[in-house]
Amino acid sequence: xxDSVHSSPNKSPLGTGDGEPLTVNFTLNGKATSLQVAxxxxxxxxxxxxxxxxxxxxxxxxxxCGACTVHVDGQAMNSCLRLAAMCExxxxxxxxxxxxxxxxxxxxxxxLECDAFQCGYCTPGQMxxxxxxxxxxxxxxxxxxxxxxxxxxxxxxxxxxxxxEAIQQARLAYDATAERGSVQRKxxxx
Amino acid sequence: MxxxxxxxxxxxxxVGQRTPRVDGEFKLTGRAGYTGELHVEGMLYGxxxxxxxxxxxxxxxxxxxxxxxxxxxxxxxxxNFPKLHRxxxxxxxxxxxxxxxxxxxxxxIYYHGQYIALVAAESFEQARAAAQRVVARYRQKTGAVSxxxxxxHDSDEEGQLLESAGSSRGDPxxxxxxxxxxxxxxxxxxxxxxxxxxxxxxxxxWQGEKLVVHESSQGVFYQRNAMARIFDMPQEHLEVISxxxxxxxxxxxxxxxxxxATAGAARELGRPLKVVLPRQQDxxxxxxxxxxxxxxxxxxxxxxxLTSVIHDSTTETSLVDQYVDACxxxxxxxxxxxxxxxxQRILPVNHGTPCPMRAPGEVxxxxxxxxxxxxxxxxLEMDPVELRLKNYAESDPSSGxxxxxxxxxxxxxxxxxxxxWAQRNPQIGSMRDGDEIIGYGMASCTWFAGRQPCEARVxxxxxxxxxxxxxxxxxxxxxxxxxxxxxxxxxGVKLSDIEVKLGETSLPAGPLxxxxxxxxxxxxxxxxxxxxxxxxxxxVATGSGGAFEGADADSLTVADGAFSDGNxxxxxxxxxxxxxxxSVNGKGSSAPGDEQGEYSFRSFGAxxxxxxxxxxxxxxxxxxxxxTMDIGRAINPPTARNQVEGGIxxxxxxxxxxxxxxxxxxxxxxxxxxxxxxxxVHADAPEIDVELLDYxxxxxxxxxxxxxxxxGLTGIAPAISNALYHATGKRYRDLPVTIEALLADQRSA
Numbered sequence: 001x002x003d004s005v006h007s008s009p010n011k012s013p014l015g016t017g018d019g020e021p022l023t024v025n026f027t028l029n030g031k032a033t034s035l036q037v038a039x040x041x042x043x044x045x046x047x048x049x050x051x052x053x054x055x056x057x058x059x060x061x062x063x064x065c066g067a068c069t070v071h072v073d074g075q076a077m078n079s080c081l082r083l084a085a086m087c088e089x090x091x092x093x094x095x096x097x098x099x100x101x102x103x104x105x106x107x108x109x110x111x112l113e114c115d116a117f118q119c120g121y122c123t124p125g126q127m128x129x130x131x132x133x134x135x136x137x138x139x140x141x142x143x144x145x146x147x148x149x150x151x152x153x154x155x156x157x158x159x160x161x162x163x164x165e166a167i168q169q170a171r172l173a174y175d176a177t178a179e180r181g182s183v184q185r186k187x188x189x190x
Numbered sequence: 191m192x193x194x195x196x197x198x199x200x201x202x203x204x205v206g207q208r209t210p211r212v213d214g215e216f217k218l219t220g221r222a223g224y225t226g227e228l229h230v231e232g233m234l235y236g237x238x239x240x241x242x243x244x245x246x247x248x249x250x251x252x253x254x255x256x257x258x259x260x261x262x263x264x265x266x267x268x269x270n271f272p273k274l275h276r277x278x279x280x281x282x283x284x285x286x287x288x289x290x291x292x293x294x295x296x297x298x299i300y301y302h303g304q305y306i307a308l309v310a311a312e313s314f315e316q317a318r319a320a321a322q323r324v325v326a327r328y329r330q331k332t333g334a335v336s337x338x339x340x341x342x343h344d345s346d347e348e349g350q351l352l353e354s355a356g357s358s359r360g361d362p363x364x365x366x367x368x369x370x371x372x373x374x375x376x377x378x379x380x381x382x383x384x385x386x387x388x389x390x391x392x393x394x395x396w397q398g399e400k401l402v403v404h405e406s407s408q409g410v411f412y413q414r415n416a417m418a419r420i421f422d423m424p425q426e427h428l429e430v431i432s433x434x435x436x437x438x439x440x441x442x443x444x445x446x447x448x449x450x451a452t453a454g455a456a457r458e459l460g461r462p463l464k465v466v467l468p469r470q471q472d473x474x475x476x477x478x479x480x481x482x483x484x485x486x487x488x489x490x491x492x493x494x495x496l497t498s499v500i501h502d503s504t505t506e507t508s509l510v511d512q513y514v515d516a517c518x519x520x521x522x523x524x525x526x527x528x529x530x531x532x533x534q535r536i537l538p539v540n541h542g543t544p545c546p547m548r549a550p551g552e553v554x555x556x557x558x559x560x561x562x563x564x565x566x567x568x569x570l571e572m573d574p575v576e577l578r579l580k581n582y583a584e585s586d587p588s589s590g591x592x593x594x595x596x597x598x599x600x601x602x603x604x605x606x607x608x609x610x611w612a613q614r615n616p617q618i619g620s621m622r623d624g625d626e627i628i629g630y631g632m633a634s635c636t637w638f639a640g641r642q643p644c645e646a647r648v649x650x651x652x653x654x655x656x657x658x659x660x661x662x663x664x665x666x667x668x669x670x671x672x673x674x675x676x677x678x679x680x681x682g683v684k685l686s687d688i689e690v691k692l693g694e695t696s697l698p699a700g701p702l703x704x705x706x707x708x709x710x711x712x713x714x715x716x717x718x719x720x721x722x723x724x725x726x727x728x729x730v731a732t733g734s735g736g737a738f739e740g741a742d743a744d745s746l747t748v749a750d751g752a753f754s755d756g757n758x759x760x761x762x763x764x765x766x767x768x769x770x771x772x773s774v775n776g777k778g779s780s781a782p783g784d785e786q787g788e789y790s791f792r793s794f795g796a797x798x799x800x801x802x803x804x805x806x807x808x809x810x811x812x813x814x815x816x817x818t819m820d821i822g823r824a825i826n827p828p829t830a831r832n833q834v835e836g837g838i839x840x841x842x843x844x845x846x847x848x849x850x851x852x853x854x855x856x857x858x859x860x861x862x863x864x865x866x867x868x869x870x871v872h873a874d875a876p877e878i879d880v881e882l883l884d885y886x887x888x889x890x891x892x893x894x895x896x897x898x899x900x901x902g903l904t905g906i907a908p909a910i911s912n913a914l915y916h917a918t919g920k921r922y923r924d925l926p927v928t929i930e931a932l933l934a935d936q937r938s939a
Contacts, residue, residue, distance in 0.1 A: 038315045049235075049314050054227025055220015057436070059387045060469045064864035067387055095220040108218045112210055115828040118836060119666030120217030121224060121387040121436030151871040154864065156387050157437055157666055158839025159832055160875035 026087040029097030037084040044068045044079040047094060055095035055124050059154070066153030069125035070094050076132035078152075095124035098131065106173035107131045107166070116166035118157035126153045130167045134174050141171065197892040199717075204679045205672075205893065206884075209826050212685060213434075213670045222434040225406040226391035226466040233393070234263055236452055236465035237317035239307040239324045240474060241299045244540040244857035245334035248297040248306055252325035256309065259323060261316030266455045267307040268294040274454060278419040279511075285415035288444040288477060289543040291510040292420070293451040299328065300509040301540050302858040303474025308451050310459055334540040334857035338481045338506045339378050341854075346485060349504045349537035355514060357522055357588070360529030362487075365498035369489025373565045377486065377558040378924040380849035381506065382479040383867055384547050388436020389472040390446060394453040395462035400427045405449055407432040407693075408442040408665055409702040414695040416445050417453065425695075432693040435665045435703075439840075440546035441477030442665070443704045448475070473862040478850055480506035480515050480544035484558040489529075494570050494580045496527040501559065504535040505551075508543040512536065515544065517555035520636050520904075522588035523792060524559060525581040540857035546704065548840060549637055549900035553907075557844075560633035560908035561923060564915065574912065575602055575611065578634055586790030594785070594889035597820040598634060598794035604881060606632070609798035609816035618919040626802040628813075629917025635905025639791035639822075639887070639896035640707045643781040644715035645698035648677065648723045651773045654751065654763040656683050658719070659691040662700030662712050667899055668829035669708055675825060676713050676893075680720040681762070682750040698777070706793075706897030709825060713893050714780035723776025724748060730774060731765045780891075789889050793896045795819035797838070799909040800876075803917040808932040810917075812842050812876045812910060819880065822887035822896035834880045834902035841906025843870045846926050 019039040026033055028051070037046055044061075047053045047070075056079055059067030063081040070079045071093040098105040104112070107127045117123040133139045133149045140146075146167055147160075155163065199205055216222040241248070253265050271294040278285040293305050307324055311317035335343075343349070366372065393404040401421065407413050410430040418425045435442065448465055456463035467476060482505045489498035503517035518532030567574040582599060585592045606612070614630040615621055621628040649657040658677050664670045674688045691697060701711040728743040730736055731753055737760040738746060738753065746753040752761040766773065800814040815838050824830035847868040851860040861867045880902075886894025911922040920935045 038313070040319070041315050045314050048227050049229075052227075052229055053220070054223060057224075057388070058226065058466065059389075059436075060864040062469075062863070065387065095218075099219055104215070104218065111218055112214045115211065115832050117214075117217060117666075118668075118829075118832055119387065119435060119437035120213075120222055121666075123217055124220055127218070147872040147875065151873040154387070154869060154871055156385055156439075156840075156869060157832075158836030158870065158875075160839060160870075160872050161835050161878050162832060164872070164875070 022085045024085050024088050026089060027091045029093055039085060041084045042080055043082040043084045043087060046084040047079060053094055053096050057121050057124055059122065066129060067122045067125040069128040069153065071128060071132060076129045095128060098127060105131065106170045110166040110170040110173070114162045114166035114169060116162040117159055122153060122155045126155065126163055129153050130170065134167065134171055198680055199893050202679050204675045205825055206823055208828050209671055209675055209685065211668055211671045211829065212674045212690065213664065224388055224434045224436050225393060225404045225432065226388065228393050228404050230393065230395050230462045233462040233464055234310045234312060234459060235314045235317040236455060236463050237309045237321040238305045238448060238451065238465065238467065238471055239309065239321050240303040240471050241306050242302070242326065243299055243328045243330045244302040246299050246328050246330040248299060248326060249329050250327040251307060256320040256323040259316065259320045261312035262320045263310045263312065263459060265307055265309050265324065266294065266451065266458070268297050272454050272458060274420050274450065275422050278416055283415065284412055285419060286412055286444045287416050288446045288545050289511050291447065293447040301542050303471055303542055305447060305451060305475065308455055310455055310463055335538065336852040336854045336857040337381065337539060338483055338504060338537050339380065343537055344483060346502060349535035352514060352534045352536060355516055355534035356532055358531035362498045362500050362529040362531040365529035366487050366489040366500060369497045370492050371490045371566065371569050373486065373488040373562050373569065375486060375562060375565065375923055377484045377561060379482045379554050379557060380925060381481040382547060382844065382848045383473050383850055384439040384441040384477055385864070385867065385869055386437040386439055386441065389467045389469055390442065390448055390476045391466040392449045392452040393462065393464040394456040396457050399423070401453060402429045402431065403449065403453060404431050406435050406442055408435065408438040408663055408704050409444065410663065410693055410695050411661055411699055412702065413445045413449065420450055421453065428695070430695045432663050435663055437666045439548045440550060440704060443546060443702055446476060469864060470862040473867065474859050475542040477545035478541065479547035480513065482515065482517055482554045484517055484555065486558050486562040488562050488566050490566055490570065494572050494577050496525050496581045498529040499525065499527050500531045501555065502533045503555065504537055506539045506541065506544055507536045508541055509538045511543040513544045515554065516551035517558070520552040520555055521559055523583065523586050523790065524636065526583040526587055527581065541852065549903045552637060553904045556635060556904045557907045557925065560905060561911050564631070564908070564912040565921065574632055575606055578602060589790050591788065591790040594789040594791050595822065595885050595887045596792070596794055597883050597885050598796070600883060601794060601796040601818040601820050602634070605796045605798050605816050605818040608879060608881070611798060619917060625806055626804050627917045629801045629803060629913035630798070631801070631909045631911070631913025631916055632796065632798045633905040633908040633912060635795045635797060635901055637706055637793050637901040637904055639710065639793055639890060640705055641782040641891065642701040642707055642711045643779070644701055644711045645777070645779045646712070646715040646719040647698050648716070648719040648776045649773045650723050650727055650762050650766070652763055652766040652771065654761065655687045655689060656681060657689045657691070658716055659697040660700040660712055660716060661695055661697040662708055663693045663703040665703045667703065667708065667833060668826055669703065669712065671829065672709060672713060672825040673716050676716045677720055680717060681724070681748060706899040706901065709895045709897050710891050713825070713895065714891050715778045717892065718778025718780055719776045721776065722778050723774055726774040726776055727762060727765055728753065730769050730771060735769055737765045737768045785889055791890050791896065793819065793821045793901050795901055795905065797905045797909040799913045801910060801913040801917055803914065805936055808929055808936050810846065810914065810932060814877045816879045817881070817902070818883060819901060820883045820885060821898045821901065822890065823884060823894035824882050824898065825893065825895055827882060830882060830898045831880050833898045835878050837900065837902025838878055838906055839870050839875055841903045842874060842910070844925060845907040845910035849926050
């Protein structure tokens, strides 16, 4: 917000005085999406406000709480730390894209069964991180490794014990599916 | 209370059973609509501008650049915000607010983060960009009070003494002076942030003379009542809605100025307006647990019987309201002791107004009292569990009333056994594992059980489904689910055929979601409404043209969503269909009764904590927590246990991490973000073993439930500090116990 880079205000409803709107093309929950976004629009806000996909939550707005976690090309990322314009050509998956054909994803199912949430506000982010780490072979399967890997997702209700249990329970479903050879562990292009 | 002995809830089939949350799928698929993600046609976005000083006056606002930015519709401030009516502030009238000062009321600045303007724009990005271009000029004053704990106020005489908040019995001062063993220490607890995951949010929409407000709220009726007074409109012209709440922990109980600013601006704009507080502003002006200073004096005889308890507390309040965090409120009921005094003082500081935060007052008081009890046990060379049992209060010493049900002795015994307390070597630092010293500590805990008046409505529908409604809220505790369980219990209708609606002021008046009171308050009213609906349907069934025409209504039994006379069974749906009715309705209400004068109601519990301390790097970890709670009956055991486990995690934060840091020079809040205000994360979560005893408290209500939201948090911080003493020999009386404090003690050791 340095004054020296302050451009003249434009009349576009998307403009903020900091540049012309940009067009961004990406795949969102499996669907090709083309959007006009403000250059300073953050992916999180574009999801929640422009696209009205409220499942991705805002908890801190600067990469500290994990509530906004989405998958970008299969990697868990804080959507509040990404400009929407950076998503050109990428595959973005939100919690709305986690369940398929009305069936809960194994992580969603185990979160329900283990009561791995209370208020539910951090939960989409927890599940997006959990589903990414279950597919990530670099992360150990023991409790300590899972807890370490999940520590970017704060749950102020403190349901950590049940979240851990849910992730380890979902792992069993993942492994069973993998043995049948039909699991699609990564979304989109790697 | 008349038919309690015949209650269906004495041997329930659904109540008390593990029940997955009925709202779970909405939360897990992203379909639960929390306030901040709602949209209405024509909506504008608001972004508040916070004061950057904590004490002074706003001299001028330069708005030209911001107003000229694209998408900006208007900017509201002291000079143009509409004049409103004074804020009410009464618990008795149900219109309590969190901060009585209205937004933009004058140009005085009382705290860092106080709203000085509100930008309204077409998009969120535009509103935020313009808010950052608003230039404010201040006349800053010296003398801001940054904290009760800033060093200048650390005495018994600081602050204003509140006579009405004190109590005493016997002659505590004389008894203390004459005691064989004495503890006299001072305890400090830093201000904390609720840091609820969903920030405060308001969406206000005027529809002609009516106002619809979506708010992330723990008390929709309180907000409606307050707004009706402030905007001078009939209550029925106002609707406050809160279907899903990203938790609150107390700071969403009562309305804050951002909601008034949003609704007032929306009226001026003639368009709906949504404001989601940025996290920084939420932490500055959306509530905090105030810092406290407590002095505890305990006197005892050589056998460990308490002869005197004196508990003097001072807590912060703001300069624009008066909030009292009553630290001593549990103390008079805690231990059997004839001589006791509790006092309370408040000190105004330049902060946004403090407010209740989970187990308000008592959690702070119990830290001081239960740490002091551990100190007394050490002085007596007595086991801390034994000391607590020795001073066990068999009835409530503050009122003389018998307890409705108290199983604290069983909590202490059961948790001690599961924890392995008997293996504790009381010698300091004697238990080791590699580089780590193991410390064992324990504390008792308690929270009062309260009930409020409540109304509910139930509809039996011709399609076989059932609708239950109450204007309380589900803040994550599981209220939707326990209401559905209650309805299922009394009707035999499947949970999947029961629709529950909460969180609207168009529904029958329900209670605040706070004080661990929602369960005991809401369920009796829901049960009454179900019974009322069932009698209405029985009348239909036995009346003219009914499925059981001419039968005695009292002879019909209810099971599986149907009536039976012993020969025939007819579903509720068929009963309605036979009379071509779409539905029948039932209304119910409930309130505390005569039992309030006959018994004292409290939940109790015990926490046992293992800490591991690595002296080489001054690292402390809570490794293990074993707890047993006596909460009456748990309506839904997994969600109840989840509450206690969550309280334990929050207690680890209170014990080791959480501190709002205010700059001692100018009272500005330094760590108003989630990176610098530290809360427990997954890696901090210990092994937790929570047991819920099952002693239904039928003297309290027919469900036997006393509530469970707060108690898990109480007692954790002292159990940690007591375990640290066992590990290190250092007594930690100031929270949080930071690594800096541990490091300093290691250096000087």
